[in-house]
Amino acid sequence: MALAIRRSTSEVYGAAKWFIRRDCRVLSTLPEKAVEVPVETKQERPAVSRIRASARNPNLALRHVYPEFLPDPNPKWRNSLREKLERIDMLNRRKQIDIPEFYVGSILAVTVADPHAQGKTNRFVGICIERKGAGLRAEFTLRNVVDHQGVEVRYDLYDPTVHSIQVLRLEKRLDEKLLYLRDALPEYSTFPFDMDPEILPDGTPVPVNPVQVKLKPRPWLERWERQELQGVSNIEEHLKEKDRVRRELRKEPWEKYDLMKQYRRTIPIEDQNDIWAEVNHQLKQLQLTRKKVSRKRTFGVPKTQLG
Amino acid sequence: MNQAEVSKLVSKLRINVPPTHRKLRSPKGPEGRIDKLRKTVTGLVKFERIELNYNRADEARQYTERLISEAIRHGDCHKPTMDTANFWLLEKELIHKLFKVLVPRYETSNSSYTRLINAPKPQYGRNIDKVVLELKGNPFPDLINNNTNNKLLIQNVLLDAAKQDYRQSKINEIAKNIGKTENAPLNESSKKPEAPEKPVES
Amino acid sequence: MIPRLPHIVQLMKNVERNLFHMFGYPPKELALAYVHENKPAAPLKKFSIKDIVGDGFLLAVPKFRRTIEKKLKRKFGSPEYVWKMLVPKNNIKVCQNCGHHHEKGRLCEHCYSKVKAETEEIQAKIKEKLGINPIEHDVVVLYKGESLPDEPKEFWKGKRIIEMKKERPQWFSKNLLQKTTQQPSESTDVKPTDLA
Numbered sequence: 001m002a003l004a005i006r007r008s009t010s011e012v013y014g015a016a017k018w019f020i021r022r023d024c025r026v027l028s029t030l031p032e033k034a035v036e037v038p039v040e041t042k043q044e045r046p047a048v049s050r051i052r053a054s055a056r057n058p059n060l061a062l063r064h065v066y067p068e069f070l071p072d073p074n075p076k077w078r079n080s081l082r083e084k085l086e087r088i089d090m091l092n093r094r095k096q097i098d099i100p101e102f103y104v105g106s107i108l109a110v111t112v113a114d115p116h117a118q119g120k121t122n123r124f125v126g127i128c129i130e131r132k133g134a135g136l137r138a139e140f141t142l143r144n145v146v147d148h149q150g151v152e153v154r155y156d157l158y159d160p161t162v163h164s165i166q167v168l169r170l171e172k173r174l175d176e177k178l179l180y181l182r183d184a185l186p187e188y189s190t191f192p193f194d195m196d197p198e199i200l201p202d203g204t205p206v207p208v209n210p211v212q213v214k215l216k217p218r219p220w221l222e223r224w225e226r227q228e229l230q231g232v233s234n235i236e237e238h239l240k241e242k243d244r245v246r247r248e249l250r251k252e253p254w255e256k257y258d259l260m261k262q263y264r265r266t267i268p269i270e271d272q273n274d275i276w277a278e279v280n281h282q283l284k285q286l287q288l289t290r291k292k293v294s295r296k297r298t299f300g301v302p303k304t305q306l307g
Numbered sequence: 308m309n310q311a312e313v314s315k316l317v318s319k320l321r322i323n324v325p326p327t328h329r330k331l332r333s334p335k336g337p338e339g340r341i342d343k344l345r346k347t348v349t350g351l352v353k354f355e356r357i358e359l360n361y362n363r364a365d366e367a368r369q370y371t372e373r374l375i376s377e378a379i380r381h382g383d384c385h386k387p388t389m390d391t392a393n394f395w396l397l398e399k400e401l402i403h404k405l406f407k408v409l410v411p412r413y414e415t416s417n418s419s420y421t422r423l424i425n426a427p428k429p430q431y432g433r434n435i436d437k438v439v440l441e442l443k444g445n446p447f448p449d450l451i452n453n454n455t456n457n458k459l460l461i462q463n464v465l466l467d468a469a470k471q472d473y474r475q476s477k478i479n480e481i482a483k484n485i486g487k488t489e490n491a492p493l494n495e496s497s498k499k500p501e502a503p504e505k506p507v508e509s
Numbered sequence: 510m511i512p513r514l515p516h517i518v519q520l521m522k523n524v525e526r527n528l529f530h531m532f533g534y535p536p537k538e539l540a541l542a543y544v545h546e547n548k549p550a551a552p553l554k555k556f557s558i559k560d561i562v563g564d565g566f567l568l569a570v571p572k573f574r575r576t577i578e579k580k581l582k583r584k585f586g587s588p589e590y591v592w593k594m595l596v597p598k599n600n601i602k603v604c605q606n607c608g609h610h611h612e613k614g615r616l617c618e619h620c621y622s623k624v625k626a627e628t629e630e631i632q633a634k635i636k637e638k639l640g641i642n643p644i645e646h647d648v649v650v651l652y653k654g655e656s657l658p659d660e661p662k663e664f665w666k667g668k669r670i671i672e673m674k675k676e677r678p679q680w681f682s683k684n685l686l687q688k689t690t691q692q693p694s695e696s697t698d699v700k701p702t703d704l705a
Contacts (some may be wrong), residue, residue, distance in 0.1 A: 049414040051318045051380050063313040070311040075326040132310045176314075254341045257394040259373035260328060260366075265312045268319035354632055358625070404644035412647065427611060427618035439616070446648045446671070447628040448681040450616060452606055460605065 054269050059276035062283070065101045067131070068138030068157060069279055070267045086135040087275070091282050093158045098290055099165055104131050105173030105209060107191055108142055110155055111163040121163060124153050125193045129178040133157075143181055145190040150182065168197045171209045174230035183220045184213040184232075226250055318376045321419035322368065329366050344370055349397040351421070352404060356441035358426055364440045368421050370395065371442075375420045378410050412444050419443070424450055606680065620680075627678060634671050652677035 063070060069090065071083045093099075102108055106128050114122035126142030129152070133139045138157040143150065155162060168191075181189045188211075200207075212233035215224065225235050226247050239247075255261065267275075333339025347367035350357050359367075374395050381388040383406040392402050413420045426437040439450060458464075529535075586593035601610050604617035611617040631650055646669045653676050 049379055050417065051376060055316065055318065055380055060316065063311075067310055067313050070313070072309050073311045074309060134310050138310075252337070254338055254394075257391055258341065259377070259391065259395075260324075260369050262312075262315055263317050263320070263324065263369075263373060264326075264328075265309075266315055266317050267311045268317055270319040272316075356628055356632075400644055407645045408647050425615040427615050427621055439621075446650045447631055448624050448678070450621070450624055452620070452680065455605060459608075 054273060057269070057273050057276070059280050060269065060272060062276050062280065063272060064103075066279075066283065068134055069275060070134060070272065071275075072134045073265055073267055083135065084278075087279055089136055090158055091279060091286075093160075094283075094286055097162065097164060099157060100167045102128060102140075102165075102167050102170060103172045103206065104128050104176060104178060105171055106167055107169040107171075107195065108140075109166040109168055109195075110142065110153075111166075112155070112159070113161040113163060123193070124151075125168065125191055125195060126151070126153065127178065127181070127189055127191060129181055129189075143178075143189045145186045148186065150186065150189065152182075166197060168195045170198075170200055171207050173209055173211070178231070179222070180215065180224050180229060180232055181213065183215050183222075183224065185216060188213040317373070318380055320369065320372050320376065321417075322372055322421075324369060325365075329362055331363060331366065345395055345397055348374065348395050349401060351440055351442065352396060352401050352409070353398060355445040356439065356447055358437060358439050361425075361436040361438045364423060364438045368423055368440055372420055374405070375409055375413055378405050379414055382406070382410070409442070416443070422450075623678070623680065627681065631671065631673065634673060635669075638671060639669070 069087060071078060107125065108128055109123060109125045111121050111123045113120060124142060124144070126144035128140050129143045130141045131139075136156075136158050139154055140157060141152055141154045143152045145151070157165075212231055214234045215232055215238065218238050223243075224232060225239055225243055229235070331340045331343050333343060335342065343363065344367050347357075347359065347363055348371050351367060351371055357364075374392065377388050377391060383389065389402075392405055393399070396402050396405065409420075420443055422441050422443055424439045424441075426439050428434065428437070441447075441450070456463075458467075584593070598612075600613040602613050603609075604611055604620060607617060607619045609617055609619040611619075635648060649668045649670050650673060651670055652673045655677065
């Protein structure tokens, strides 16, 4: 019931927007934190620093939505031509199916072609616990509990057998990866297959779900206590004194100051600007066409809704 | 296959970055490596020109470049950058230097902030590659002083002598012609100024 | 009683023989002919190594011949790994400034020693003047008898001026801020080359 109310209100909101013909925001990401905003110095200097100018590019915000467009930072795997071709292929694939914006922690429904299934398709619903890989090899993992049995399915984002990817609930969690759900109580990764999609009104930032899961007692698959997880509430209950001591010994407080380690893990701003300048226009076009199609679906004549 | 980290943004370095880090030998392991590099970075920012082994210099150079580029990008009102500067510069008065001296110095530059030059190898003794690592724009005398206008250079001495010879031969020729014919001053006057320039071009 | 019997018999026999011997029995005619000779003692021989060696004996020695290849490798080393011969260096250049020789891609040792000494002197001076105060301004080095170059006053505002109590070295160019390279000329006409 609550879902229905939420959905109807959001539809009303969307309709209002349609009539007002407000400029719609293309991306519904969180506004960048303080890191992104270049600090203005009090005294004005004659020549603007190149570094600061390049960091002000608004296209850089795209990296949260389309992280797979950035290449693997390891120079061993870099190849500018291959990366460019992959980007073209990715855009072509995105013209074929709608690959929506989603994050680790969002709940997705994926339909793939399956020759052995009834009706030749298989639909799986689950929470995205991991998203990795660059280029055409980008992948994500969905987790759900089916008949008291945890199930995880790894999908390639640009797999041609994928029929559709639908976001049922768009949200983020407190951590970058939710692999600890494997050791958490099953209710935290149980989602009904007939879940209704929750539509967020346009322009709202992606909500962060602050839920903290409870872990099952040990043994665990990984040493979660050493990973400084935000989304786990009862990790201290299961630890012995020995584990706490070892956690302290294993800490690497200097790592966050290791500037070159950070550098080798990221794509520098200047390189990113080139990439986003290349794909930005087409991505925006795609988004606009999707929006028009969805409006037609909501307000059009029922005859057009055959597909 | 990895995905690039998107939570942090870094500006590109203007130096060549090797694909992996170097291990600097230390009994304390990775922490000891960072400690060594902190000392070197502090020394470089303090003295602006230091001489040390190649391996350590090349690593410290990368960290210094990153530190300066972070300082330029965020300025001194950004807390994480200030923390980083506090971590890397062991002498705290150098934090002032980083933000008040080095940032204005390099803000508009389009090249790297440091220079790495191979120091002369000792002819005898341990054969270790030493380098001189310096911040650009320091007040010290230049390391590479490419002075090709030096008159005593052998090439310049030879060129001068060649010019002199050519001029002498021309004068002798003119002197001979004056005695023989009296109707030739027009031709010689036009030739004269061209003569000394020819050997320089060739 | 019986075990002692042979003992007694033996004893009796001994007594009998000794008695007969005393009275000249058996007679000397039946004795063996024997001539007693006094042999001269053999002279002591001095020890000599030849006694042991004799015709000769074997030490631990190589059993097989070392091949020529191995011999040469041992002598000269291997060019791929360790080459023991002296190799001429082809990367020696003449310094443009002082005329000393130096390796290509490295600083000239002669020039660098001068620069290093001067640098250390200036560094010491800077350290002495500054102490432990926070460093907030750039440094300008002035030698004896030099004044600030002609720049607007704002340029010098807040700069730390370090004065060296000696003449400026000849090789230390004064106008470091000036460009050394020539500006490209404005003229567009190009002289023809490779005509003849």
